[in-house]
């Protein structure tokens with residue numbers, strides 16, 4: 402941080418007044434649709450440093466500085482620092498909320514200062530984001546949001562930045578989120594996608610990819626982006642042969658899911674579940690219902706003749722390989738064995754751990770040429786992808802992913818599909834899956850791969866029984882706003 406930040410100060414936010422509303426309410430409570438709150442009265446409390454905000458700030462710093470994953474680091478820090486209960490809930494809300502809204506918060510912060518954000522020290526910017534998130538998207542009183550951000554940044558970057566941070570956040574607090582959006586979002590008549598992108602805190606290219614996949618820039622796009630910006634429910638897999646979904650729901654207090662016979666839904670923010678009994682005893686695992694549905698389609702589409710050799714070509718960390726292995730271990734499929742291929746050694750070890758005791762063999766190999774004997778009856782290609790379908794579960798990823806990543810990924814997807822068609826026998830099934838709705842990675846990669854292989858596309862919709870709104874087929878695109886799942890894509894093809 403240079404002294405610059407102090408001397409050049411904040412911009413007087415375009416018509417906004419200085420100083421903030423004093424908003425009532427409990428810390429951590431979201432208030433997406435702002436409603437007027439009474440002005441807080443009484444003496445101002447001295448700034449209190451608290452473990453929740455310190456954890457949130459430290460995770461945000463690690464995300465910025467070393468590309469850490471918030472959803473992996475946060476539980477680790479909470480455990481390490483023994484932060485629990487309401488503090489843990491507040492830290493989670495602030496970390497995920499700030500990371501998810503970072504691009505929107507940056508636009509608002511940029512409107513309050515008179516220089517490019519790239520010239521603001523990154524610790525200062527993270528502190529401003531954390532403060533701005535509390536001001537705009539929670540009911541935390543403005544003075545607590547501002548003072549705590551000032552203290553965190555003072556500790557991280559020095560006291561000379563305190564005045565700057567205080568002044569910028571006072572300017573931010575001069576308007577609520579809706580007022581900032583009205584000022585900064587493009588005119589929806591001229592730029593509907595840009596307007597929705599900012600309103601739902603998505604990069605424009607992601608919003609455009611959603612619009613292209615939906616064929617819609619109106620209400621459905623708005624619903625899709627809003628659902629993608631909401632905190633998701635936690636989905637569990639009740640491992641077939643170990644526990645039923647009914648039993649798992651009863652033990653966890655969750656709800657049996659609508660579509661997968663093995664899924665249970667728990668409320669958003671259910672916290673660290675690793676210690677809960679069914680997960681600790683490996684009867685269940687965390688897995689999105691959409692991942693279960695595509696795996697069941699890959700295992701359920703009929704093949705002619707034998708059905709004993711299954712291949713999972715991109716297996717790490719092992720969620721789908723576990724479900725395939727559990728199905729293979731049931732009495733109905735006595736002959737099935739699964740080979741699971743993963744190129745990254747450490748991820749292959751995770752697969753080994755996940756499938757322990759199941760009829761699954763793990764191979765550390767490149768799926769493009771794994772050195773396995775061909776003739777498989779089924780091959781699942783759960784290809785590396787942009788992950789645009791699971792942005793709601795990975796708070797920072799929407800701002801980290803770049804449009805330019807997609808070209809490299811589609812090349813890898815093509816190579817893996819080509820390998821799958823070499824390894825499957827005539828009459829066998831190739832299931833192509835990505836956790837993305839981006840057309841280049843979904844229809845584009847799948848149809849090009851099938852055409853090159855001279856295979857036949859199979860209508861996938863009948864293998865998603867009971868799932869509504871699957872469109873015209875033959876491929877299936879699941880959506881958070883339609884199905885409550887991640888936006889998983891599944892294409893099925895039969896080799897000839």
Ligand SMILES: C[S@@+](CC[C@H](N)C(=O)[O-])C[C@H]1O[C@@H](n2cnc3c(N)ncnc32)[C@H](O)[C@@H]1O
Nearest residue numbers: 715716717718719720721743744767768783785
């Ligand atoms: C979308 S993830 C698969 C998720 C997995 N099927 C599950 O359900 O847990 C893609 C995986 O492919 C792996 N991968 C990337 N390139 C690969 C390659 N050339 N061959 C095999 N695996 C690869 C990645 O390391 C990653 O673990």
